[in-house]
Amino acid sequence: MDTIKKCAVIYCRVSSTAQTKRGDGLSSQKTRCTEYANARGYTVLETFSDDASGGLIDRPAMKAMLAFLKKHRRAEPVVLIDDISRLARGVKAHIELRAAIKLAGGTLESPSVEFGDDADSELQEYILATVAQHQRRKNAEQTKNRMRARVLNGYWPFACPVGYRYQKVSGRGNMLVRDEPLASIVQEGLEGYASGRFQLQAEVMRFFDSFPEFPRDSNGQVRNQRITDILTRPVYAGYVSAPHWDVPLLKGQHEGLISYETFLKIQERLNGNARVPNRKNLNEDFPLRGPWSAATAARR
Incomplete structure (x- = not known):
């Protein structure tokens, strides 16, 4: 059987x-x-x-x-x-x-x-x-401790922000470096909002959305949360921080896409504490770009 x-x-x-x-x-x-x-x-x-x-x-x-x-x-x-x-x-x-x-x-x-x-x-x-x-x-604690130490030393150990990529550097590990053409696109969007060229966050979103290279969600849309992250993260000014780990704002080891002064202007605008210049004066804020920016011109 x-x-x-x-x-x-x-x-x-x-x-x-x-x-x-x-x-x-x-x-x-x-x-x-x-x-x-x-x-x-x-x-x-x-x-x-x-x-x-x-x-x-x-x-x-x-x-x-x-x-x-x-x-x-x-x-x-x-x-x-x-x-x-x-x-x-x-x-x-x-x-x-x-x-x-x-x-x-x-x-x-x-x-x-x-x-x-x-x-x-x-x-x-x-x-x-x-x-x-x-x-x-224990693995989670060890990972957190290593990442926190990286931030304290001025390195960004989290997911790569839009406009950057990781590059392995001898003796320093993975470092953020500009990722073109996204770096120039993000830089223009940030500077445009700081100067008033883009008076609303929605205009920044439409600007980014006009570039096919800009990352989208699974539905092919540019998410509003991504725009908020880009406008509020000091990493784009060359700084790092981890408030949830009690790490204050520190000068980072990477190159910022914008100056810290520009970053502060953006935060003032987001909080409603900054005057916005008239659109007719925008070329004064972008003397080398005018209505045609470097990123826009490169796209065409």
């Missing part, structure tokens, strides 16, 4: 898309789980992969897997994970997901840990989940 093979599904997860290219990426997790399934004589029906942390059961692949388990509940499928941290990086999250898998009809297994329903196995499982949570928090 033929032995009926037990069916299984594989669940893989990484906390960032960058990890998919490293040794702890999705493919290596799948390989380990596949080897484990072959050794146990399991038939792998599906593989579900999440390439970002997401929120517990709201992860796309997790939701799809739970639906699959419910559909094949009668087969009592095994859910294979490479390591306990792939399910969740916190004790509460681990318990919730473990319960959701069980409710959907699945049984959890891993090459790295033996799951069980007895008291000792449950204790070991929760200890491992606690260790994973501790590692996640």
